[in-house]
Amino acid sequence: MLKLITLLLSGIPAIIAAIISMIGRKLGTAAASIASFVIITSGLIICINTILQTVLGYMTIPPFIANSVGLFIPIDWAACLSAIVSSRICRAAYDMAKLKIELINNAS
Numbered sequence: 001m002l003k004l005i006t007l008l009l010s011g012i013p014a015i016i017a018a019i020i021s022m023i024g025r026k027l028g029t030a031a032a033s034i035a036s037f038v039i040i041t042s043g044l045i046i047c048i049n050t051i052l053q054t055v056l057g058y059m060t061i062p063p064f065i066a067n068s069v070g071l072f073i074p075i076d077w078a079a080c081l082s083a084i085v086s087s088r089i090c091r092a093a094y095d096m097a098k099l100k101i102e103l104i105n106n107a108s
Helices: 001-057 063-069 079-108
Strands: none
Touching: 001 079
16 A cells, blocks of 8 residues: 555656656657757848848949940849849748747647
């Protein structure tokens, strides 16, 4: 009888402690995933804004170049192309970071 009382007095708190630690680990992982997602999303927004500010700063081309080249390609072709390539690179980095967060969240 003494063994049963000892088992109940030590076993039940151990089970409750295990459940609480499991829930805490899951909540910690979820909170870290949400924080990471917010950080990479704000990083993407900052990246796109920086690209747009830079491209808008380089939009002016001297008139003699614009007249000769403008017959074949638009004046802001380089700026548009760099914006497209840079935004695709930022989006690929964002997607990769989001996938890593999802994998970490699903692993635990």
